[in-house]
Amino acid sequence: MPRYFFHLHYGPGKRAPDPEGEILPGPEAVRSHALAAARGLVAQTRSDAVRDWFVCAFEVVDEAGTPVLTVPFGDILPDQGD
Numbered sequence: 001m002p003r004y005f006f007h008l009h010y011g012p013g014k015r016a017p018d019p020e021g022e023i024l025p026g027p028e029a030v031r032s033h034a035l036a037a038a039r040g041l042v043a044q045t046r047s048d049a050v051r052d053w054f055v056c057a058f059e060v061v062d063e064a065g066t067p068v069l070t071v072p073f074g075d076i077l078p079d080q081g082d
Contacts, residue, residue, distance in 0.1 A: 003063050004030050006037060010056045027068065034058045034071035042073065 005021040024030050042053045057072045 001025050004033075004068060005061050005063075006034055007059045007061065008041075008056060009059055015059075021063075030060055030068060031071060034060060034069075035076055038071065038073045038076050042076065 001023050003021040003023050005018040007018050008016040010016065022033055024033055038053075038056070038058065041056075054072075054074050054077075057070050059070050060068045062068055
């Protein structure tokens, strides 16, 4: 299975790289993992560096550094419908 890295973007020019990554079976598992990690950060982390978690996003790349997807933290909110 491939390894994916979840780099946290938390403001203009601010990035926290993921040096270890996670071994996951594919894009659906990658998105699920990113959403779960975002929920955990929003719920449990106090940070002076991050004032608004909902402007944050995970940039997910594969082992070669190729972007796989971007998961905005706003995606953890349920759809409100129209």
